[in-house]
Amino acid sequence: MKYLLFFLITVIITSCVTIFNRKTQNVFIQTDTKKTILINDLDTLKNEREYKVRFLRGYNPIKISILDTLNQRKDYSIQPTLSTTLFFNLWNYGVGYFVDYFSPKRFSYPNYIYLKESKSNKYYTFQKTYKNDFFIGFGIPLFNNFTSSNILNQSKSTANALGISLFVDYYYLKNSFLSVKVGQQNVLYGIEDSYYTYSNEINKMLYQAYKKQIFSDIIIDASSTSISITNNHQLRKLQLNYGLGLTSYNYTRYLELDFTPTTSKFLYHENQINIDLIFSTYYLIGKHANIGVIYRPSFFSLTNNSNQFMNNFFGIDLMFRFKKH
Numbered sequence: 001m002k003y004l005l006f007f008l009i010t011v012i013i014t015s016c017v018t019i020f021n022r023k024t025q026n027v028f029i030q031t032d033t034k035k036t037i038l039i040n041d042l043d044t045l046k047n048e049r050e051y052k053v054r055f056l057r058g059y060n061p062i063k064i065s066i067l068d069t070l071n072q073r074k075d076y077s078i079q080p081t082l083s084t085t086l087f088f089n090l091w092n093y094g095v096g097y098f099v100d101y102f103s104p105k106r107f108s109y110p111n112y113i114y115l116k117e118s119k120s121n122k123y124y125t126f127q128k129t130y131k132n133d134f135f136i137g138f139g140i141p142l143f144n145n146f147t148s149s150n151i152l153n154q155s156k157s158t159a160n161a162l163g164i165s166l167f168v169d170y171y172y173l174k175n176s177f178l179s180v181k182v183g184q185q186n187v188l189y190g191i192e193d194s195y196y197t198y199s200n201e202i203n204k205m206l207y208q209a210y211k212k213q214i215f216s217d218i219i220i221d222a223s224s225t226s227i228s229i230t231n232n233h234q235l236r237k238l239q240l241n242y243g244l245g246l247t248s249y250n251y252t253r254y255l256e257l258d259f260t261p262t263t264s265k266f267l268y269h270e271n272q273i274n275i276d277l278i279f280s281t282y283y284l285i286g287k288h289a290n291i292g293v294i295y296r297p298s299f300f301s302l303t304n305n306s307n308q309f310m311n312n313f314f315g316i317d318l319m320f321r322f323k324k325h
Contacts, residue, residue, distance in 0.1 A: 020085050021057065021083055021085050021105040021106075021108070022057075022105070023056060023104075023105060024054045024055060024056055025057055025108060025109055026052055026053070026054050026111075027052075027053050027055055027110065027111065027113060028051070028052055028111065028112050028127070029050070029051045029052075029053055029113045029115065030049065030050045030051075030112065030114045030127070030128040031049050031050075031066070031114075031117070031128075032049065032128075033117070034047050034049050035047075035048075035049065035066050035067070035068075036066070036067045037051065037065060037066055037067065037115075038064070038065040038067060038073070039063070039064060040062065040063050041063060041065070049130070050128075057080075057104050057105050057106075057107050057108065057109075058080065058104040058107055059080055059104065061077045061078055061079045062077070062078035062080075062109060063076070063077055063078075064115065075121065076113075076115060076121055076123050077121075078109055078110065078113060078123065080107040080109055081107070081108060082107065082108070083105070083106055083107060084108075085108075110125035111125075111127075111287040112125060112126060112127045112128070112287075113125065114127070114128040124236065126284060127284070127323075129171050129177075129234060130171065130174050131171055131172065131173055131174050132171060133170075133171040133177075133323065134168070134169065134170055134323070134324040135168070135169040135177075135321045135322060135323050135324065136166075136167070136168050136169075136321075136324055137166075137167055137169075137288075137319060137320050137321040138164060138165060138166050138167070138319075138320055139164065139165040139167070139181075139183065139317045139319040139320070140163075140164060140317070140318045141161050141162065141163045141164075141185055141315050141316070141317055141318075142161055142291075142315075142316045142317065142318055143161050143315055143316040144161055144162065144163060144185045144186070144313070145313070145314045145315065146222045146249075146311065146312075146313055147311070147312040147313075147314070148249075148311050148312075162185070163184050163186050163223075164183065165181055165182065165183030165184070165317075166181065166182055166183070167181035167182075168180050169232070169321070175233060175234045175235070176231070176232065176233050176234070177232050178230070178232070179229070179230045179232055179241070179243075180227075180228070180229050181226075181227070181228050181229075181230070182227045182228075183225075183226055183228075184223065184224065184225045184226075185223065185224050185313065185315065186222070186223040222249070222250065223250045224247050224249050224250070224311075224313060225247070225250075226245045226246065226247040226248070226296075228243055228244065228245030228246070228276075228278050229243050229244060229245075230243030230278055230280070231243055237283055237284035238283055238284075239280075239282040239290070239292070240281050241278070241279070241280045241281065241282070242277075242279050242280075243277075243278045244277065245275070245276040245277075245296060246274075246275060246276075247273070247274050247275075247276050247296070247298070247311075247313075248271060248272070248273050249271070249272045249273075249274065249298075250270070250271050271303065272301060272303045272311065273301070273302040273303050274298035274299075274300065274301050274303075275298065275299065275300040275302065276296045276297060276298050276299070276311075276313075277296070277298075277299055278294070278295075278296050279295045279296075280292055280293065280294040280295070280317075281293060282317075288320045288321055288322055289318065289320055290318075290319040290320075291316070291317070291318055291319070292316070292317050292319060293315070293317070294313070294315045294316075295312075295313075295314050296312070296313040296314075296315075297311075297313075298311045298312065
C-alpha cells in the first residue's frame with residue numbers, strides 16, 4: 001500500500017500538462033483588414049484586424065467565421081493538436097502520461113491564427129505583422145565562436161556560450177523591418193596553442209618564438225560588445241537579416257616564450273574596434289521564441305595599433321520578441 005501511494009503521488013506530481021498548462025489558452029486571431037468575426041457561432045467581434053480570444057482547451061475544433069458587409073460568411077475550422085508540454089514527460093520516463101492522457105489540457109491551439117483574404121478557407125499559424133508595428137526583445141546565446149587571424153595569416157577559434165542582447169524592431173513595411181541591437185558575447189577558458197601578435201615590441205619576440213616553435217599561448221577570455229543595425233525580411237516564420245555593426249573585441253591572453261636559458265611570461269590584454277558585416281537568419285519555434293544563426297565577419301579595423309586584421313564571430317542564438325501594442 002505504501003508503494004502504491006508513492007507511485008500515485010509521483011504520477012500526479014510529475015505530469016507536465018497538469019502542472020504547466022492552464023485550462024484555457026489565449027489565441028491571437030489576425031486578418032489583413034478590419035473585419036467582423038464570429039467565434040463558434042456565439043461571440044461576435046467587430047471592426048478590428050487583431051483579436052485576443054481565450055479558448056477552453058479540449059479536443060473540439062474552433063469554428064471561426066468572417067462576416068462581410070453583406071453578412072456573407074467564410075468559415076474556418078481550427079483543429080487542436082497535442083501540446084508540446086505533453087512530451088516533456090519524457091524526462092520522467094513517461095510516468096506523467098498516465099494522468100495527462102485523460103486531461104483536456106493535453107490539447108492546444110495555434111498561438112496565432114492568420115486568416116488571409118483569399119478564395120480558399122486556408123489559415124496560417126504565424127504572427128501577421130503590419131506596417132508601423134514595434135517589437136522589443138532579447139537574445140540569449142546558445143553558442144559563441146570567436147575566430148581571429150593575425151598578420152602571419154594564422155587563425156584559431158575559441159567557443160562557449162555566455163552573453164545577452166537587447167533590440168528594438170520597427171516595421172517600415174508589413175514584412176520588412178529595421179532592427180537596432182546592442183549585445184555582448186563572452187568566451188571563457190579558451191583553446192591553447194593559438195598564435196596572435198599584439199604590438200611591435202611583443203611581435204618581434206613572438207615571431208622569433210614562432211619560427212622556433214617555442215611558445216605557449218592560452219586565451220584566458222574573449223568578449224565582444226557590439227551595436228548594430230540590420231535590414232530584415234520576414235517570410236512567414238522565417239527571417240533573413242543583413243546589416244552593419246560596430247564591435248569592440250577584447251582578448252586577455254597568457255603568453256609564455258621559452259628562450260633558453262630564460263623564459264618570458266606575459267599576461268596581455270588587447271582591444272580591437274572593428275566594423276562588421278552581419279548576416280543572420282531566425283525561425284519562429286514558439287509564441288515568442290525564435291532560434292537562429294549569426295555570422296559576423298570584420299572587414300575594417302578602427303584600431304591603428306592592432307596587428308590582427310580579421311575577427312570573425314559565429315553564433316547560435318535563442319531570441320524572444322514581444323509586440324508593443
